[in-house]
Amino acid sequence: MNNKLPKSVLYVRCSTLHQNTDRQTNDFGKSLKDNFQHFLEDKESGTIPIFERKNGKLLKVMIDEGTINHIHIHQIDRCARNLKSLLEFIEYTSERGVNVHFKKEGINTLGEDGKPSYMVKMMISVMGAFAEVENEIRAERQKEGIRIAQIKGRYNNRIKRGKETPQRFLMKHSKAVEYLKMGMKGSEVIRLLDGNINKNTITKIKKHIHLDIAV
Numbered sequence: 001m002n003n004k005l006p007k008s009v010l011y012v013r014c015s016t017l018h019q020n021t022d023r024q025t026n027d028f029g030k031s032l033k034d035n036f037q038h039f040l041e042d043k044e045s046g047t048i049p050i051f052e053r054k055n056g057k058l059l060k061v062m063i064d065e066g067t068i069n070h071i072h073i074h075q076i077d078r079c080a081r082n083l084k085s086l087l088e089f090i091e092y093t094s095e096r097g098v099n100v101h102f103k104k105e106g107i108n109t110l111g112e113d114g115k116p117s118y119m120v121k122m123m124i125s126v127m128g129a130f131a132e133v134e135n136e137i138r139a140e141r142q143k144e145g146i147r148i149a150q151i152k153g154r155y156n157n158r159i160k161r162g163k164e165t166p167q168r169f170l171m172k173h174s175k176a177v178e179y180l181k182m183g184m185k186g187s188e189v190i191r192l193l194d195g196n197i198n199k200n201t202i203t204k205i206k207k208h209i210h211l212d213i214a215v
Contacts, residue, residue, distance in 0.1 A: 011071055175193065
């Protein structure tokens, strides 16, 4: 193991269980995991603040207990999808002497003296703002594409297949099931899943798991 960063963690995130994090854990075909003392992976929407994610909560504990002093993240949007959450995370880690390295952007939140650089903070703010706008534009383009396809009669959100069992249906929407069982409203689940699920599907999920939660 590389001892240059003895208190370091590699943190990766993707949005769904069906996606993989290979792009974030490999560098030119070589695994990065052996370069770090700890490895944490979340498969949750980037709209969820990092410290509210399953392993993000563990990351916060490690920061608070002084277990780590360096966090390696592939890209800014793996950390947060909006500027407010991003800056709150950076402020929290910086106040506790924990450096965050964003690989793709080539940025460290702390300088060699262990102090935050206001110039770096400004750069991160600009990059985070651009990333937030880019995500909003991408989502809007997706919605526009669906609307156009619907008008032309080319969009069908239902894939023809054999009869689907309730168990298979719930497994396919496991993340939404988890959120609903936590007591979240259907509208909150739709937002957390970046609009990749609709109200009708939420209603069907609740019918199968016998929940009485207002959408």
